[in-house]
Amino acid sequence: MSTLRFHAVKKSLKYKPILFKQKKRLSDLFGENVFNEKTMRQYLTKNAFNGVMNAIQFGKKIDRNIADQVASSMRDWSLSKGVTHYTHWFQPLTGTTAEKHDAFFEVVDGGMAIEKFGGNQLIQQEPDASSFPNGGIRNTFEARGYTAWDPTSPAFIYGTTLCIPTIFVSYTGEALDYKTPLLRALQAVDYNATAICKYFDKNVKKVTSSLGWEQEYFLIDKLIAVSRPDIVLTGRTLLGHSAAKGQQLDDHYFGSIPNRALNFMRELEHECILLGIPIKTRHNEVAPNQFELASIYEEANLSVDHNALLMDIMGRVASRHNFKVLLHEKPFAGINGSGKHNNWSLATDTGINLLAPGKTPMSNLQFLTFFINTIKAVHTHEALLRAAVASASNDHRLGANEAPTSIISVFIGEQLTKVLEELEGVTKGKLSPKEKTELKLNVIGKIPDVLLDNTDRNRTSPFAFTGNKFEFRTVGSLANCGNPMMVLNTIVAKQLKDFKIAVDSLINKKDLKKDEAVFNVLREYIKSLKPILFEGNNYGNTWEQEAKKRGLSNNKSTPEALKSKISKASISLFEEMNVMSEIETKARYEIEVEAYIKHIQIESRVLGDIARNHIIPTAVKYQNILVTNVKGLKDIFGNNYNNVAKEQILLIEDISSHIEGINAKVTEMINARKTANNITNIEKKASSYCGKVKPLFNAIRYHCDKLELLVDDEIWPLTKYREILFTR
Ligand code: ADP
Numbered sequence: 001m002s003t004l005r006f007h008a009v010k011k012s013l014k015y016k017p018i019l020f021k022q023k024k025r026l027s028d029l030f031g032e033n034v035f036n037e038k039t040m041r042q043y044l045t046k047n048a049f050n051g052v053m054n055a056i057q058f059g060k061k062i063d064r065n066i067a068d069q070v071a072s073s074m075r076d077w078s079l080s081k082g083v084t085h086y087t088h089w090f091q092p093l094t095g096t097t098a099e100k101h102d103a104f105f106e107v108v109d110g111g112m113a114i115e116k117f118g119g120n121q122l123i124q125q126e127p128d129a130s131s132f133p134n135g136g137i138r139n140t141f142e143a144r145g146y147t148a149w150d151p152t153s154p155a156f157i158y159g160t161t162l163c164i165p166t167i168f169v170s171y172t173g174e175a176l177d178y179k180t181p182l183l184r185a186l187q188a189v190d191y192n193a194t195a196i197c198k199y200f201d202k203n204v205k206k207v208t209s210s211l212g213w214e215q216e217y218f219l220i221d222k223l224i225a226v227s228r229p230d231i232v233l234t235g236r237t238l239l240g241h242s243a244a245k246g247q248q249l250d251d252h253y254f255g256s257i258p259n260r261a262l263n264f265m266r267e268l269e270h271e272c273i274l275l276g277i278p279i280k281t282r283h284n285e286v287a288p289n290q291f292e293l294a295s296i297y298e299e300a301n302l303s304v305d306h307n308a309l310l311m312d313i314m315g316r317v318a319s320r321h322n323f324k325v326l327l328h329e330k331p332f333a334g335i336n337g338s339g340k341h342n343n344w345s346l347a348t349d350t351g352i353n354l355l356a357p358g359k360t361p362m363s364n365l366q367f368l369t370f371f372i373n374t375i376k377a378v379h380t381h382e383a384l385l386r387a388a389v390a391s392a393s394n395d396h397r398l399g400a401n402e403a404p405t406s407i408i409s410v411f412i413g414e415q416l417t418k419v420l421e422e423l424e425g426v427t428k429g430k431l432s433p434k435e436k437t438e439l440k441l442n443v444i445g446k447i448p449d450v451l452l453d454n455t456d457r458n459r460t461s462p463f464a465f466t467g468n469k470f471e472f473r474t475v476g477s478l479a480n481c482g483n484p485m486m487v488l489n490t491i492v493a494k495q496l497k498d499f500k501i502a503v504d505s506l507i508n509k510k511d512l513k514k515d516e517a518v519f520n521v522l523r524e525y526i527k528s529l530k531p532i533l534f535e536g537n538n539y540g541n542t543w544e545q546e547a548k549k550r551g552l553s554n555n556k557s558t559p560e561a562l563k564s565k566i567s568k569a570s571i572s573l574f575e576e577m578n579v580m581s582e583i584e585t586k587a588r589y590e591i592e593v594e595a596y597i598k599h600i601q602i603e604s605r606v607l608g609d610i611a612r613n614h615i616i617p618t619a620v621k622y623q624n625i626l627v628t629n630v631k632g633l634k635d636i637f638g639n640n641y642n643n644v645a646k647e648q649i650l651l652i653e654d655i656s657s658h659i660e661g662i663n664a665k666v667t668e669m670i671n672a673r674k675t676a677n678n679i680t681n682i683e684k685k686a687s688s689y690c691g692k693v694k695p696l697f698n699a700i701r702y703h704c705d706k707l708e709l710l711v712d713d714e715i716w717p718l719t720k721y722r723e724i725l726f727t728r
Pocket residue numbers: 210211212213214294295296297298343344345346353468469
C-alpha cells in the first residue's frame with residue numbers, strides 16, 4: 001500500500017495537462033447535440049412539431065401517429081451524427097442516472113439489416129430494471145418497471161447514443177424515480193399559481209418554476225484518489241490528519257484556477273454546451289482543490305435533468321484528465337464541504353418573474369403575494385423541507401458552521417422586512433380610499449424594482465431571498481435536485497391553493513374588493529410568519545436556542561429528519577396535490593432510510609478494515625523499529641540506556657495505547673453493527689446505525705490520526721491530506 005502512495009504522488013507530479021482546444025465559439029456549439037426546438041423545426045413536419053410543442057407547453061398528449069413521426073426524425077438526425085444506439089435515460093432513486101442501450105440496428109426478413117426506431121421504442125420501454133430501489137412497491141415476480149418518454153426534456157446525443165429522458169414507473173403506475181413526482185409537483189404549482197396570477201392579469205395561462213443550481217465539487221488526482229480505499233469505496237476520507245495548511249489563508253478562494261483544473265473545466269464546459277447545459281460561471285471555492293460551476297436558470301424539470309447529466313459527465317471528463325471528481329458533501333475533515341445552492345423562482349408565460357418586484361403598485365402586490373406565500377409555505381413545512389435534503393453524506397455538512405444548519409429559516413433582507421412590518425399595520429376589512437392610496441404609494445409603491453440591499457446578503461441562511469429569487473442552500477452537492485424541487489414546488493402549490501380559498505372567501509362573504517381581500521389575507525400571514533424569519537447569523541450558537549424557542553425543528557441526523565416525510569400532514573399534502581400517493585410516499589421513505597443504513601454500514605466496514613489492516617500493522621512495524629533501537633541503545637549504554645532511550649520508550653508506549661484504542665473501538669463498532677443488523681424494523685435499525693455505530697467513527701479516527709503524527713512518514717500507508725490537497 002505504501003508503494004501505491006508514493007507511486008501516486010510521484011506520478012501525479014509528473015502529469016502533463018492535456019490541453020483542451022476549443023475550435024468553435026461556444027454560442028455556435030450550444031445545443032448542437034440536442035433534439036431541441038431548432039433541430040425539430042428542421043426535422044419534423046409542421047404537424048409533428050406542433051404536437052411536441054403543445055406537449056411541452058400545455059402538457060397535451062402526443063398521439064401515436066405523431067410519436068412515430070418524431071421517432072423516425074430523431075433516428076434520422078441521430079444517424080446523421082454517427083449514433084448507433086438509443087437509450088431511455090432516467091433517474092432511479094439510487095441518486096445516479098440509468099440507461100440501457102439498444103442498437104437501432106435490426107435484422108429484417110431476408111437477412112437484410114436496417115436502422116429501426118419507431119414510436120413504440122420512443123414512448124415506452126421495459127428495461128427489466130428490477131434491481132433499482134422500489135421500497136416494496138414491486139414484488140420481484142412482477143418486477144417490471146416501465147420507462148416512458150418525457151417530451152418536456154429534449155432528447156440528446158452523448159457519445160454514440162441517443163438519450164431519451166424518461167420517467168420510471170412500476171407496472172401499477174407508481175413512481176420509482178425522481179422525475180415523476182417532480183413533474184406532478186410542477187403541474188400543481190402551475191395550476192395553483194396561474195389561478196392566483198389571474199387576480200392580477202387575466203392573460204396569464206401558465207406558470208413555470210425555474211431552477212438555477214450552483215454545483216460545488218472537489219477535484220483530485222485520479223491516482224491519488226485510487227491510493228485511498230476510503231475515497232474509492234465511500235467518496236470521502238474516513239481518516240487522515242489535517243495538513244498543516246488548510247483553508248485559513250483563503251488563498252484558493254476565487255484565486256487563479258490551476259492550469260490542469262482549467263483544462264478539465266474547459267473540456268467539461270464544451271461538453272455541457274454541446275448538450276445544451278447553459279454553464280455560466282466557474283471559480284475556485286473556499287477549500288483547496290474545491291471549485292464551483294453554476295448554470296443559467298432554466299425550467300425546473302430541464303434544469304434537474306441537466307444537473308443529473310452534468311454530474312455524470314463530470315466524472316467522465318475528469319477521468320480523461322486523470323482527475324477524480326468528489327461530489328461528496330464532506331470529503332475532508334477540517335475544511336469546507338460542498339453544497340449545491342438551488343436558486344428558485346416562478347415565472348408566467350407573459351414573461352413576469354413572480355418573485356421580482358415590479359414597476360407599479362399592482363405588480364408589487366403580485367410580487368408580495370408570491371413572496372409571502374412562499375415564506376408561509378416554508379414555515380408550515382419547514383421539517384419536510386429539511387427532510388428533502390437529508391442524506392448520510394449531507395449530515396456532515398449541515399450544522400458544521402460552514403453550511404446552513406439543519407434548522408430551516410428564511411432571510412429576506414432589511415428592505416423587505418420593513419415592507420412586511422408596514423403591511424402588517426394595514427387596517428382590517430374594507431379600506432378607505434385614502435388608506436388605499438397611502439398603501440399603494442407609500443408601502444408597496446416604495447419597493448424598488450431592484451432590491452439593492454439583497455446583494456449584501458446573509459450567506460448563512462438556508463433559504464434566502466436574493467432580489468428576484470429564493471436560494472435554497474441546504475441542498476447537498478451529491479443530491480439529485482429533483483427531490484428538493486419536488487418538495488418546494490409542492491408546498492408552494494398547496495399554500496397558493498389555501499391562499500386562493502381565503503381570498504375568495506373574503507371577496508364573497510365580506511364583500512371586499514380583490515386587492516382588499518389580498519391585503520387582508522397577507523396581513524394575517526405576516527403576523528404568523530415571525531418564527532421562520534431570521535436575519536441574524538445562522539452559524540452562531542445562540543440561533544439554535546432561539547430557534548427552539550420559536551418552535552422550529554432541528555433534526556440533525558437523517559433518520560430523525562426523514563420521519564417528517566411520513567407524518568400524517570406530509571402524506572395528505574402529497575395526496576392532496578396529486579404528487580404522490582400514500583404508497584409512493586411511504587416507499588420513498590423506506591428507500592431513503594435503507595440507503596442511510598447502507599451508507600453507514602459500508603463506511604463502518606471500510607473504516608474498520610483500514611484501521612485494522614493498514615494502520616495497526618504499520619504502527620507495529622514502526623514500533624518494532626523503535627524496539628530495535630532501544631535494544632541497540634541498551635547494548636551500548638548498558639543499564640544507563642534509560643537516559644538516552646527515554647523518548648523512544650515513551651513513543652513505544654504511546655503507540656501501544658493508540659493500537660489498543662483502535663482495537664477496542666473497532667471491536668465495539670463491529671458489535672454495534674451486529675446488534676443493528678439484527679433489528680428488523682428499518683427505522684430502529686437506522687437509529688441504531690446513527691446513534692451507536694456512527695459515533696465510533698470519530699473515536700477510531702482519533703487514534704489513527706494520532707498515529708499518523710507519530711509513525712515514520714516513509715512507511716505511512718495512506719496518502720496524506722497535504723498530498724491529496726496540495727499536490728500540483
Ligand atoms: P449570485 O448568486 O452570485 O448573485 P446570480 O444572482 O447571477 O449569482 O445567480 C445565481 C444563480 O441563480 C444562477 O444559477 C442564476 O441562473 C440563478 N437565477 C437567477 N435568476 C433566477 C430565477 N429567476 N430563477 C431561478 N434561478 C435564477
